[in-house]
Amino acid sequence: EVQLEQSGTEVKKPGESVKLSCEGSGYTFSRYSIHWVRQMPGKGLEWMGTIDPRNSYSNYSPFFQGHVTISLDQSINTAYLQWSSVKASDTAMYYCARSSGYYSLLDYWGQGTLLLVSS
Amino acid sequence: SAELTQDPAVSVALGQTVRITCQGDSLGKYYATWYQQKPGQAPVLLIYGENNRPSGIPDRFSGSSSGNTVSLTITGAQAEDEADYYCNCRDSSGSLVVFGGGTKLTVL
Numbered sequence: 001e002v003q004l005e006q007s008g009t010e011v012k013k014p015g016e017s018v019k020l021s022c023e024g025s026g027y028t029f030s031r032y033s034i035h036w037v038r039q040m041p042g043k044g045l046e047w048m049g050t051i052d053p054r055n056s057y058s059n060y061s062p063f064f065q066g067h068v069t070i071s072l073d074q075s076i077n078t079a080y081l082q083w084s085s086v087k088a089s090d091t092a093m094y095y096c097a098r099s100s101g102y103y104s105l106l107d108y109w110g111q112g113t114l115l116l117v118s119s
Numbered sequence: 120s121a122e123l124t125q126d127p128a129v130s131v132a133l134g135q136t137v138r139i140t141c142q143g144d145s146l147g148k149y150y151a152t153w154y155q156q157k158p159g160q161a162p163v164l165l166i167y168g169e170n171n172r173p174s175g176i177p178d179r180f181s182g183s184s185s186g187n188t189v190s191l192t193i194t195g196a197q198a199e200d201e202a203d204y205y206c207n208c209r210d211s212s213g214s215l216v217v218f219g220g221g222t223k224l225t226v227l
Binding site: 062 | 149156163164205207208209213215216218219221
């Protein structure tokens with residue numbers, strides 16, 4: 001069974017760093033890209049970016065480029081989304097999802113990680 | 120980058136048919152995908168490609184397209200179909216992914 005297991009809720013102060021994780025299991029991790037999607041409270045889904053384990057190539061939405069970093073540790077089948085300095089406006093639920101061949105087709109999703117940023 | 124436009128809210132009487140649409144320039148070039156999200160849950164893949172359903176998705180859900188518009192049709196809506204529905208697609212460059220703003224479906 002394909003599963004994406006995300007790390008737990010993070011509570012941070014503005015300016016702190018944070019790294020969210022997404023561990024894949026039940027499939028060959030290296031064959032499928034991982035995407036990250038933001039959902040702010042009461043709002044819709046926003047695509048942040050993706051990383052391809054086959055070549056570690058990452059691609060970001062222009063809105064998020066430079067603000068977050070997507071990375072991998074293939075030795076433990078895990079993708080990461082990280083900030084060096086969070087802001088209150090980063091408060092949101094963050095989902096990882098796997099794309100199945102077709103680039104924008106996200107067939108399996110993690111359960112989400114809530115990031116709360118407050119002073 | 121391309122935008123995908125969805126009606127913010129749609130309602131349907133129990134057992135009736137409802138169509139949810141998604142419009143965008145890149146839809147004439149790339150396949151759209153539909154997702155269902157219920158409150159407090161992660162999105163779930165609903166329809167992909169021309170009109171394909173993953174295992175476990177009821178056949179009352181179907182997809183279609185015409186030009187720059189794709190549609191999700193629920194034939195015989197059930198109470199459990201009350202949810203938010205999102206479309207997504209590549210943008211016109213093909214290198215990015217965009218989501219529609221989502222449609223909140225109310226089953227009356």
